[in-house]
Amino acid sequence: MYRYQPKSKEDSLTASFEHDFAQYMGVKHAVGTNSCGSAMFIALNIVGVQPGDTVLTNAFTFHAVPSVIEHARAVPVLIESNREWAMDPNDLDKKATETGAKVLLMSYMRGHVPDMDAIMKVVEKHGLILIEDCAHAYATLWNNKLLGTFGEIGCFSTQSSKALSAGEGGIFITDNDEHAARAVLYAGSYERLWMKHYDLDAGLMDRLQNQVPGYSMRMQEVTAAMLTPQIERLSTIKKIHVDNWELLHSLIHDHPNIEIPMPLPEVDPFCDTMQFHLVGLSRDEADRFIDLMKQEGIPMQIFGARRNARDFRQWEYIKAHQDELNETIANIEFACDLSMQPHLTQENIRIMAQVIQDVLTYIGEQAH
Ligand SMILES: Cc1ncc(COP(=O)(O)O)c(C=O)c1O
Known part of the structure; x- marks a missing residue:
């Protein structure tokens, strides 16, 4: 059941799920985790959030999201939601200006999508790093582009009543090779177990191997076995x-x-x-x-x-x-x-x- 038990990546159900989900999303990397909370926590670590830093996030979302910011010992600043329960770009602009925050953890709560053109303008204006919480936004598009692919990192949940569901579980996606390498290590790959993943850069892994702590947030084989057939459904x-x-x-x-x-x-x-x-x-x-x-x-x-x-x-x-x-x-x-x-x-x-x-x-x- 342990993801690194199989002898090779070809034998690993988790590696194969990650490969299939990355393909489905049209991104270079997917890393399985034990929850979306873990994926988001890893993401905050990867983009360099330090204790005391401000992280912008939605006022309307599930408490797992501010909890993850607290887990990183950072300070959540909540952005107003509009009548359709999505983030208000004007309040984002205002609070990015007021706080000087550098990271936005944006949640598409219940699948509600803000005006992404306006949000991305604010993201660019303030040089924000965008992490997307797509727990409720599988197969959801803005102008034909899948949510989860707008920011540097997208995070998904496979907990109960999610579109991909396995009781618990999460997925971290990115196009950034170094973010993917770090996510694999943060999730808990040690020694040369990273070889049981697809599409990682060996040089990068060797360089980062002992720099990144492992938080034991891995996906397990049973979870992946349940999830893979759900992608095509x-x-x-x-x-x-x-x-x-x-x-x-x-x-x-x-x-x-x-x-x-x-x-x-x-x-x-x-x-x-x-x-x-x-x-x-x-x-x-x-x-x-x-x-x-x-x-x-x-x-x-x-x-x-x-x-x-x-x-x-x-x-x-x-x-x-x-x-x-x-x-x-x-x-x-x-x-x-x-x-x-x-x-x-x-x-x-x-x-x-x-x-x-x-x-x-x-x-x-x-x-x-
Ligand atoms: C909007 C939202 N984001 C994140 C999460 C966290 O997901 P997980 O339970 O997989 O950590 C949830 C959980 O339901 C959620 O509703």
């Missing part, structure tokens, strides 16, 4: 998600209590989850909506309620600019989050839409 799964998302959207988007902000036209999304804002409901009514949906067998959450780990106000371990993030608060307060697993049929989706409408009608009746 991604396009089929995406089609199911997109069809289901569009159907659900068509059935509920014009309900007076529902607002579904649409992605920008440049985005080709994966659509494995749906988010919508509840409008015209009180806090109690919104909470009641979630309770009733759960009772009906359709569990949902509201990002900005009930100690949700996607609400930055819960991240007490970071001292960030929390008071000023009014946009993000407004955009998560009534934001419902619905997982749409690929086994759902169009009939299931119709029933879900009906239940959502019935529950909202019931809540409306109770209010009168």
Whole structure:
């Protein structure tokens, strides 16, 4: 099960998964890790983040992301998200100017994509190093370019309910030979085990071998065995998600209590989850909506309620600019989050839409 147990890279399921995923993404290197958090932590180390440095990241994301910055003993500065839950390029520009930060760890939370042209302009203007958190952004494109290929490093999760899923696991991708060499070593390759990877430069490996610590963050063979067949299924799964998302959207988007902000036209999304804002409901009514949906067998959450780990106000371990993030608060307060697993049929989706409408009608009746 250990990735370096097989005699050669040709025999290693992990090496072969890395090779296939790199090809799928159109990049030179993929390195398997034991989580996306590990991939992001390794990335921060590789780009030279030091204790006390500022790292820019999303105010709206999962707490694993600021946690990784804290793990590197750096200081996260949170950037506002917009109505469609993606990073606001203007706030990024403002905070890059204010802090002089050199690294942006940008998360495409729930697959929401900011205006990448505007983001990349800010990245260039401030000379930021961009690391992309693509845990929720497999097979997602901006102007036909895959997310994960915009920055120096892209990081993916293969934990539960991810598009590639194996219970745990992560993937680090890059076009940079030296970043790849360091990632292999940080993940925990020692002696000459790096020879059981594809596409590494022997001279580089010999030079870096004893300079980089090993953090034991390797992917294991069983994980890779589960993941490899899922790569070629991604396009089929995406089609199911997109069809289901569009159907659900068509059935509920014009309900007076529902607002579904649409992605920008440049985005080709994966659509494995749906988010919508509840409008015209009180806090109690919104909470009641979630309770009733759960009772009906359709569990949902509201990002900005009930100690949700996607609400930055819960991240007490970071001292960030929390008071000023009014946009993000407004955009998560009534934001419902619905997982749409690929086994759902169009009939299931119709029933879900009906239940959502019935529950909202019931809540409306109770209010009168
Ligand atoms: C947006 C986002 N980024 C990163 C992670 C971390 O992934 P992992 O659990 O593989 O470390 C998660 C986990 O769900 C996530 O939701």
